[in-house]
Amino acid sequence: MNTTERISKWTYYLLILPIALVFCGWQGWAWWNWVISPTTPTNLAETVGETIQLNIPSGTSTQQIGKDLRSSGLIHSTLAWKIWASWLTVRNPEGAFKAGTYKLSTRESLPAIADDIWQGQVMRxxxxxxxxxxxxxxxxxxxxxxxxxxxxxxxxxxxxxxxxxxxxxxxxxxxxxxxxxxxxxxxxxxxxxxxxxxxxxxxxxxxxxxxxxxxKDKTTLSLLEWVTLSSIVEKEAVLAEERDRIAGVFSGRLADGMKLEADPTVEYALGIRQTPDKPLTNKQIQITSPYNTYRYPGLPPTPIASPGLSSLKATLSPEKTDYRYFVARYDGTHLFTKTLEEHKAAVNAIRQQRKALKNKPE
Known part of the structure; x- marks a missing residue:
């Protein structure tokens, strides 16, 4: 082969090599972009909109996770999953894919899905x-x-x-x-x-x-008594502005040795809820139960509900008041009175008002 022929051959190689490299690079990029890009869900997993709920039990291998993702339509290739998982392991040898239930988007790429499972971003x-x-x-x-x-x-x-x-x-x-x-x-x-x-x-x-x-140094209530009284205040107080006063009424009754006579404690004992149209009856108020504060003095043996922070605070710092009674007006407010006679009159007036509203023509 003469020198001219050698030069022509090398010229050919030099011309074709860049084209081949570009072609191979493009093919590789296209393949990689396809395997790691978001995919379209199949009907093999529970799909909600564009999310798939996938459960990964404890002990599931990396290979099996890839298969589950592939069968669920979340990734294109288990080979790409294996490659990416290996990279994550090299980058963080102490890490691992974590078990749990995941809500994964079909718009997420393979790396994003892998990161979610690697970091344990389980469905909450x-x-x-x-x-x-x-x-x-x-x-x-x-x-x-x-x-x-x-x-x-x-x-x-x-x-x-x-x-x-x-x-x-x-x-x-x-x-x-x-x-x-x-x-x-x-x-x-x-x-x-x-x-x-x-x-x-x-x-x-x-x-x-x-x-x-x-x-606790400012109150005579034990922890149990505090939570118990707060739970009664929580059930009685509808409006925030009345909470401290209601706590004050109950605190005053306890200090005076009076029965609390709180309807919610009877409701708790009976497992019912009274309504404006079906208030507690005299028979119900007489039930034998340690939770019946109409019948037994002091606090019931346990709280009757979960009190919120406002009721807990109100019970620790109740309003100082001479009121010892209150009755609900059926609109969330209460009418507060100081004596039993005033209380009876208030109860009667509100009942009459309620009766008049029920009998009022449409």
Missing amino acids: LSFTVPEGWSRWDMAKYFDAQGYFSEEEFIKAISQIPKDRYPWLPDGIEHLEGFLYPDTYELASDRVTPQQVITLMLNRFQGVALPLYQQQ
Whole structure:
């Protein structure tokens, strides 16, 4: 081969090599972009809009996670998953993919999905327990949400974890009143009565308990008495501006040795809720129950609901008042009186008003 032929051959190679490199690079980029890009969901997983809920049980291998993602339509290639998983392991040898239930978007790329599972960004649930709910209200709520049954919750709150919460009062039979009302969030794979109870006791310990500890030298109430009286105030007070006064009425009655005569304690004992059209009857008020504050003096044996922070504060610093009675007006407000005679007159007047409204023609 002469020199001219060699030059022509090398010229050909020099011309074709860049084209080949560009072509291979483009093909590689196209393939990689395809395998790591977002994909379209299949019908092999539970799909909500553009998200897929995927459960990864504890002990699932990296290879199996890739297969599950592929069959769910979240990634294109298990090979690409294996490559990316290896890269994550090299970058962070101490890390690992984490078990749990994930809500993954079909618009996420493979690296984004991998990062979610690597970091344990599991699907989370939110639940709200309003102020004034009893343990029975909570049990029905959690059951309706599908978290666990009423029976499971009631059984769980009858186990008093004094080893972890030594401040809990001695001798209580359940955790009524100490399950702090608030909005909570927890991992979807940890929805058990114990997990929920732990969250709520921790919140009580962090929010309510310090309030009592800071002011316990200024009150004669024990922790149990404080929460119990606060729960009654919570159930009676509809308007925030009346809360301190209602707490003052009950505190005054206790100081004077009077019975509390609080309707919510009777409702709690009976497991009912009175309404304007179906108030408590005289027979109901006479039931034999330690929770019946019409019949027995002092506080009931346990709280009757979960009091909020406002009621807890009001019970520690009640309004100083001569009022010893109040009656609901059916619009959320109360009429406060000082003597039994005034109270009877107020009750009669409000009942007559209610009767007149019911008989008023449309």
